Structures are given as structure tokens and as C-alpha cells.
Amino acid sequence: MGKTVLVVDDDPDVRLFNTTVCEENGYTPIEAANGEEGLAILKDKKPDLVILDVLMPKQSGIRLYRELKTSKALKDIRVIILSGIAKKTFLRSQKALTEFGGDEIPEPEIYLEKPVEPEELAEVLKKVLGE
Amino acid sequence: MEIKKLLFVTKFEELWFDALQSLLNLRNASLNHVVFLNVIEREKVAMRRGSGYQKSEEIRLREKANIRFIDWAETLFEQGMEVGVYIVVGSLVRKVIEAVGKEDVDLIVIGRPKQGKLEQFFSGSDVTEIVRRSAKPVLIYKHLSQDSKFSGEPFERPLLATDWMPASTKAVAYLKKLKGVVKEVHVIHVVQEKSLKGTSAMAVQKTRKECRRKLEEVCEELEAAGINARAHVYIGDSATEIEKAARECQATMIITGTSGKDAWKERWIGSIPKSLTEKSMFPSLLIPLNAEDGD
Numbered sequence: 542m543g544k545t546v547l548v549v550d551d552d553p554d555v556r557l558f559n560t561t562v563c564e565e566n567g568y569t570p571i572e573a574a575n576g577e578e579g580l581a582i583l584k585d586k587k588p589d590l591v592i593l594d595v596l597m598p599k600q601s602g603i604r605l606y607r608e609l610k611t612s613k614a615l616k617d618i619r620v621i622i623l624s625g626i627a628k629k630t631f632l633r634s635q636k637a638l639t640e641f642g643g644d645e646i647p648e649p650e651i652y653l654e655k656p657v658e659p660e661e662l663a664e665v666l667k668k669v670l671g672e
Numbered sequence: 673m674e675i676k677k678l679l680f681v682t683k684f685e686e687l688w689f690d691a692l693q694s695l696l697n698l699r700n701a702s703l704n705h706v707v708f709l710n711v712i713e714r715e716k717v718a719m720r721r722g723s724g725y726q727k728s729e730e731i732r733l734r735e736k737a738n739i740r741f742i743d744w745a746e747t748l749f750e751q752g753m754e755v756g757v758y759i760v761v762g763s764l765v766r767k768v769i770e771a772v773g774k775e776d777v778d779l780i781v782i783g784r785p786k787q788g789k790l791e792q793f794f795s796g797s798d799v800t801e802i803v804r805r806s807a808k809p810v811l812i813y814k815h816l817s818q819d820s821k822f823s824g825e826p827f828e829r830p831l832l833a834t835d836w837m838p839a840s841t842k843a844v845a846y847l848k849k850l851k852g853v854v855k856e857v858h859v860i861h862v863v864q865e866k867s868l869k870g871t872s873a874m875a876v877q878k879t880r881k882e883c884r885r886k887l888e889e890v891c892e893e894l895e896a897a898g899i900n901a902r903a904h905v906y907i908g909d910s911a912t913e914i915e916k917a918a919r920e921c922q923a924t925m926i927i928t929g930t931s932g933k934d935a936w937k938e939r940w941i942g943s944i945p946k947s948l949t950e951k952s953m954f955p956s957l958l959i960p961l962n963a964e965d966g967d
Contacts (some may be wrong), residue, residue: 553756563935582880595749596741596742596745596755596756596757597756598707598756598757598758598775599774600754600756601749601755601756603754604748604754609877619943625742626742626745626746626749627746630746630749630750631749633749633750634749634750637750637752638752640738640752641752654898655879665853
């Protein structure tokens with residue numbers, strides 16, 4: 542069985558796109574429709590990688606990423622951010638949260654701006670998962 | 673009953689980001705999460721003879737809304753706020769109530785609908801229906817005229833209309849949580865003219881004095897919570913006098929409790945919340961009696 546990839550995105554079309562790319566490249570995808578659902582699956586399944594959207598209902602990717610990277614059990618899970626939100630916004634947001642008293646957290650492995658081509662995503666998956 | 677999370681409902685016709693920005697001083701209280709909601713009316717994408725469901729139109733409208741929300745969200749994220757978004761197709765009232773349930777928001781912000789009198793009479797406005805059905809406070813946002821002396825921040829100098837009923841007490845409790853946001857509250861009570869008919873000058877003054885005493889009690893309660901407050905008594909038709917008082921006090925918003933009368937009764941006999949929703953020139957915050965305390 543291939544490595545597990547958790548796809549967290551509120552847009553069902555994007556989830557379908559991402560999970561299809563994962564399957565076609567030999568990975569096992571799991572889906573979550575928002576950050577809250579994503580965190581629950583992360584704790585339960587501990588996937589090898591997360592493809593994470595930022596702007597979502599219930600809990601954003603910004604907060605989920607922060608929870609993930611500040612959790613001893615989850616912080617080593619690799620993350621690809623795939624979002625319409627600009628990378629500099631993501632980084633500034635994390636900086637603001639750190640200034641409000643949060644922990645300093647590392648940048649995500651890869652930050653991709655939507656939309657991406659399937660080949661680009663496949664290449665990034667291989668790069669991050671080392672296959 | 674703190675405002676930590678608000679639902680900002682927009683059709684991109686009446687409410688823009690400047691409206692939301694004017695509410696961001698709520699961060700001085702406890703606001704840290706904004707959820708955007710855009711409801712695409714079903715008629716815009718409905719089945720049409722010969723062409724079926726307008727999927728491409730739905731995608732176009734969704735992406736148009738998404739582009740705006742991404743832009744707005746970036747500004748809020750960079751301030752360390754949490755942001756969520758819903759772009760959905762369906763009925764405005766149902767989708768707002770659904771989003772309130774899913775997100776457990778503390779405040780709904782929505783623009784005033786533009787409707788003709790006939791339409792209001794027959795179908796009732798969506799916003800009035802949301803106020804009636806929501807267990808959460810609803811702020812009907814209106815842009816005050818640019819040449820007015822009014823501040824652009826609705827929570828800065830609100831006018832609280834009280835009738836001493838439990839819903840009004842709820843509204844006072846709500847305001848007390850907003851120290852650091854509200855600078856001054858004008859607390860008013862409107863005495864109905866009919867209750868003064870046939871009475872002497874002494875009796876009228878006695879009524880005023882009694883109302884004033886009760887209003888001062890509310891003011892003291894607010895001042896104990898760190899919010900300046902002033903009491904005013906008005907006489908006449910409630911909706912008209914509340915509007916008049918808001919102008920005289922240069923209020924930035926009108927706040928009142930809502931008792932949750934049934935829709936049928938409200939439609940025929942009228943009510944202050946209904947009048948504020950549909951006619952007032954001021955932003956109006958309507959706090960339902962059954963609003964949860966949340967703390």
C-alpha cells in the first residue's frame with residue numbers, strides 16, 4: 542500500500558483533483574472538507590503528507606497548520622499548502638499569531654498557489670515523499 | 673455573550689469590505705473569527721428550457737465571489753484573525769440559518785434589503801425572516817451618509833432602546849461585554865402617547881420621573897461595566913421616536929432586544945424590530961431573548 546496523503550479542502554472539485562493525482566501516482570488519499578475535520582483525521586490516521594487549503598469553513602488551514610506543527614505527535618507530518626491565498630499572507634498570518642503569544646513554527650515544505658497542473662502536483666508529491 | 677465570531681453575509685451589492693472594517697474594533701472586545709457567506713440565488717442558476725441547470729453560471733458566480741473573499745481574507749489573516757468562507761446556492765434565509773448552526777457564530781451581519789412595499793407585504797423580507805428565526809443577534813448594517821457627523825464605527829456610540837422587558841435586559845447584558853469598543857451608550861425609553869391621555873401635568877411628570885429612574889439604573893449597570901451611558905425619555909410612537917432619538921444623540925447604531933413574536937402576528941401588527949430592519953437609516957442590532965450567553 543502506498544503512502545497516505547490527507548487532502549483537506551472545502552471545494553469538492555479540488556478534493557477530487559488532488560485525490561485523483563494521488564491515486565494515479567500510487568499514494569492512498571484520504572479526504573477532509575475543513576480544518577476541523579482534517580485535524581480529527583490527522584490525529585486518528587497520522588498520514589505521511591497533508592495537502593492543505595487555507596481558506597475553509599470551521600477552521601482555516603492557517604490554524605490547522607499551527608496546531609499540527611505545535612503538536613509533538615503530529616509535527617513531523619509534511620505539509621504542502623495548496624491555496625488561493627498568497628504565501629506572504631500565510632507567513633504574515635503565522636507571524637501575527639506568534640506575536641500574539643503563540644509558538645514560532647516552521648514554514649511549510651511546499652507552498653503552491655491554485656490552480657496547479659496535475660504534473661506539477663505529482664512532481665511535488667514525489668519530491669516531498671521521496672519516491 | 674461575547675462577540676468572538678461573526679458571520680458576514682453579503683451579496684456584493686449592499687455590503688463591502690469597508691463595512692466589515694468598520695466593525696473590526698470589536699477585536700478590542702474579543703472578535704477573532706470572521707466567516708463570509710455569499711448565497712447565490714437559485715433563480716440565477718436554475719433550470720431553463722433548452723439549457724438545463726446553469727452549471728457554468730454557478731461556477732462563474734462562485735469564482736467571482738471567491739476572488740473577492742480571498743482578497744478580504746488575506747487582509748484579515750495578516751492581522752492574525754481566523755477566516756472562513758461559504759459560497760452556496762439556495763435560499764438566503766435557509767443558508768444563513770444553516771451557516772449559523774455550523775459555525776456557532778455570535779453575531780450575524782447583513783445588509784438591508786432593497787424591496788418595494790408590495791413585495792414586503794406579500795413575501796416578507798428575507799432579513800426580517802432571519803431576525804425572526806435566528807437565536808443569534810443580527811446586525812442590519814446600513815451605511816450612514818458620508819456628509820453626516822456620524823462615525824463610521826457602528827459600535828462606537830449606540831442607542832439602546834429599552835422597554836424593561838427580558839429581551840431588553842438581554843441587550844444590556846450584551847452591551848456590557850463590549851467595554852473597549854463602545855465609547856458611550858444612549859439609553860432611551862419611549863412612553864406611548866396613549867398612556868398619557870387624560871392625565872394631569874403632574875401625572876405626566878411622574879411617569880417621566882419613574883422612567884428616568886429606571887433608565888438611570890440601566891446606565892449605572894453599564895457604567896459599572898466601564899461604559900459611559902446617558903438616559904433619555906421620549907414620548908410618542910416607538911419606532912418614530914427611536915429614530916428621532918438616534919439622530920439627536922448622533923448615535924452610530926440602534927440596539928434593541930427582540931422578544932421573538934410569531935411571524936403572523938408581527939406581519940400584521942408591526943413591531944419595532946421589523947421597523948428597524950426595514951426602515952431605519954441607522955445600523956440596527958437586534959438581540960433575541962433566547963440568545964445564548966456563550967460564557
